[in-house]
Amino acid sequence: MSKSRGFTLVELLVVIAIIGMLVGLLLPAVQAAREAARRMQCSNNLKQLGLASHNYHDAHKKFPIGQHIYGNTAGGVFRGLGYNWSFALLPFIEQSNLYNQFDNRFPFFEKTITKNGILAATPLPAFNCPSDIKPVTIDLTSEAQRPSATSSYKGVNGAYNNGYSTLTNADAAAFNGTFERDSRAVYGMNNLTDGTSNTIIIAETKWGMNASKRTRTYLYGSSDPSTTWATGATEGSLLNGQTAMNWVITVATSSANRTAGSFHTGGAQFVFGDGSVHFLSENIDHSASGYFSAFPYMQGNTAPRNTMPFGTYQRLFAVGDGQAVNPFD
Amino acid sequence: MLKSIAVVFVLLAISTVGCSPDGPEISRVEGTVTMDEKPLAGAIVMFVPPGGRPSASETDSNGKYVLEFSGGRKGAIPGLNRVEINTARLAYEKDGKMMPAVKESVPAKYNRLTTLEFNVEQGKKNVADFALKSGGKIMEEPN
Numbered sequence: 001m002s003k004s005r006g007f008t009l010v011e012l013l014v015v016i017a018i019i020g021m022l023v024g025l026l027l028p029a030v031q032a033a034r035e036a037a038r039r040m041q042c043s044n045n046l047k048q049l050g051l052a053s054h055n056y057h058d059a060h061k062k063f064p065i066g067q068h069i070y071g072n073t074a075g076g077v078f079r080g081l082g083y084n085w086s087f088a089l090l091p092f093i094e095q096s097n098l099y100n101q102f103d104n105r106f107p108f109f110e111k112t113i114t115k116n117g118i119l120a121a122t123p124l125p126a127f128n129c130p131s132d133i134k135p136v137t138i139d140l141t142s143e144a145q146r147p148s149a150t151s152s153y154k155g156v157n158g159a160y161n162n163g164y165s166t167l168t169n170a171d172a173a174a175f176n177g178t179f180e181r182d183s184r185a186v187y188g189m190n191n192l193t194d195g196t197s198n199t200i201i202i203a204e205t206k207w208g209m210n211a212s213k214r215t216r217t218y219l220y221g222s223s224d225p226s227t228t229w230a231t232g233a234t235e236g237s238l239l240n241g242q243t244a245m246n247w248v249i250t251v252a253t254s255s256a257n258r259t260a261g262s263f264h265t266g267g268a269q270f271v272f273g274d275g276s277v278h279f280l281s282e283n284i285d286h287s288a289s290g291y292f293s294a295f296p297y298m299q300g301n302t303a304p305r306n307t308m309p310f311g312t313y314q315r316l317f318a319v320g321d322g323q324a325v326n327p328f329d
Numbered sequence: 330m331l332k333s334i335a336v337v338f339v340l341l342a343i344s345t346v347g348c349s350p351d352g353p354e355i356s357r358v359e360g361t362v363t364m365d366e367k368p369l370a371g372a373i374v375m376f377v378p379p380g381g382r383p384s385a386s387e388t389d390s391n392g393k394y395v396l397e398f399s400g401g402r403k404g405a406i407p408g409l410n411r412v413e414i415n416t417a418r419l420a421y422e423k424d425g426k427m428m429p430a431v432k433e434s435v436p437a438k439y440n441r442l443t444t445l446e447f448n449v450e451q452g453k454k455n456v457a458d459f460a461l462k463s464g465g466k467i468m469e470e471p472n
Contacts, residue, residue: 244382248397249373251387251418266352266400282399283352285380311380 021315035131039264042129042152042204042278049126049153049202050275052092053085062188063201064088066155066179067222067237082221084237085155085179086127094128108221109146120220122147124132127151127219131263134207138216140223149219154205154260155179157238159314159321161258176318178273189273193320196273200316203239204268206261209247216257234258241317245282265323270316280313284328353381355404356449358396360415360457361388362437368392369461372435375413376447378406405449412445414459417469436465 007015056064064085083104090099103114111117123136129152137147157177162184166321175184178192178201192199205217222236235257243267246261267281287310310318315325331396358376362369369392375385376396384405386394396405418431438444439461 127393244399246399247385248399249387250384251371251373283382287377 035264038061038130039269042131042262042264043269045126045129046153046204046271046277047275048093048201049089050271050277052089053201054275055092056089057189062186063178064180065186066157066177067234068182069217082223083108084218084221086151086153086237087220092231095124098122102220107223109140109148109223111146117146123149124219129151129153129204129262132207133263134216140218151217151219152204153202154217154237154239155202156200156240156317157181157234158240159310159318160238160242176320177238177240178319187319191319192273193316194325195324197276199273199319200270200327202271203260204262204265204270205239206246206268209259209261210250210256231316241314244286245280245284247292280328285312285315285326352398352400352402353406354397354451355384355402356407356451357404357452358384358449358455358457359394360459362392362394362459362461364461365463366460369416371414372414376405376410376449377413378408378410378449381406407449407451409441409446409448411449412457412459413440413443414445414461415440426446433467433469435461435467436463437468438465441468
């Protein structure tokens with residue numbers, strides 16, 4: 001009698017069970033690998049923007065203006081043309097053709113005299129984080145039916161929210177971001193006195209942090225609605241460090257529109273002044289103190305200035321807070 | 330045979346190790362916010378710990394809230410937290426309609442110049458109720 005040379009049923013089942021388990025282990029790993037690849041692509045985009053801002057700085061001796069304000073003042077007078085820092089960087093990321101087609105004597109969304117309004121709907125992969133679920137274009141809040149290309153990246157305009165129209169030159173300490181509005185400040189590397197490797201200049205944003213889907217970032221420029229300052233031009237191009245990354249409150253406050261965030265789990269990526277890109281955890285040391293406690297010498301608050309509560313996150317956002325930064329990643 | 334089945338179970342057990350949420354340790358915080366003994370609906374409650382990420386939540390129609398941390402985790406970092414409560418809202422778009430902005434109704438002593446504090450205790454469910462009184466200077470966060 002010859003010995004059977006096949007497998008028993010139990011042996012077969014065990015083999016199938018092991019294979020099933022290995023596949024079960026592998027599938028989530030594949031998903032994680034895809035997200036890792038998307039994050040890497042995003043990090044590469046940011047690195048290019050870091051290099052582009054350095055090249056811009058080499059050519060102009062200053063970083064670009066964060067946003068040329070375009071808004072409706074009380075008297076109905078519009079000023080500025082709305083172009084932002086990412087528009088200024090176009091010639092430095094091999095997009096000179098697009099840059100030159102804009103007629104920058106007119107606002108970036110102007111459609112009747114120039115082609116600006118059509119060009120402004122051109123999406124650019126260099127400003128798109130593959131993890132971000134933002135739409136390709138959205139209508140400008142101020143100009144209905146004017147689709148404008150979206151971006152995943154915003155410039156940094158301060159440790160705390162400083163978009164207030166009531167601020168004056170006396171409040172210059174509040175304008176401590178690398179990319180400010182044109183009426184506020186223009187900074188060069190010499191202003192980054194904390195050291196370029198301790199200052200964030202560009203940050204990631206995330207679509208939908210605000211339930212009304214106003215967490216939008218415009219690629220070429222941003223403008224205010226004609227009736228109110230509330231959904232401001234500044235926050236269409238710039239953000240600050242007042243509110244924690246990936247903010248949890250989705251109601252309509254200025255916080256979510258002006259806050260860094262990403263769909264990469266647990267934090268977001270940031271470009272520093274030296275051109276390097278870092279992933280920072282959303283659990284980074286944070287002061288989150290409101291504006292008034294951060295700038296106590298303002299608004300009639302006479303508490304001594306050295307009580308400025310800057311957390312590590314805020315110190316990284318400010319260009320010259322003069323406070324040492326703890327190790328952050 | 331029994332051995333190979335045992336091996337399968339051991340491997341299964343190993344594969345589930347390490348599946349726990351990351352980030353700092355937090356404690357659950359919930360409570361009720363009232364203004365002049367009436368529930369305060371739609372207020373944002375923010376807890377700011379001495380170091381680390383702040384937690385926040387919005388009160389429901391009964392003034393109740395449960396603090397959210399991040400990534401779906403609920404709670405706040407233990408320690409003496411500074412507490413800010415505000416109700417201001419920007420104008421926003423909802424279903425294609427423009428909703429009007431809401432002005433701040435909570436005095437500055439509870440938000441911009443807050444004196445509220447709460448000690449979040451480790452490893453227990455914290456109940457933080459705040460009974461606010463109207464009156465006093467209100468500070469809008471302007472744009």
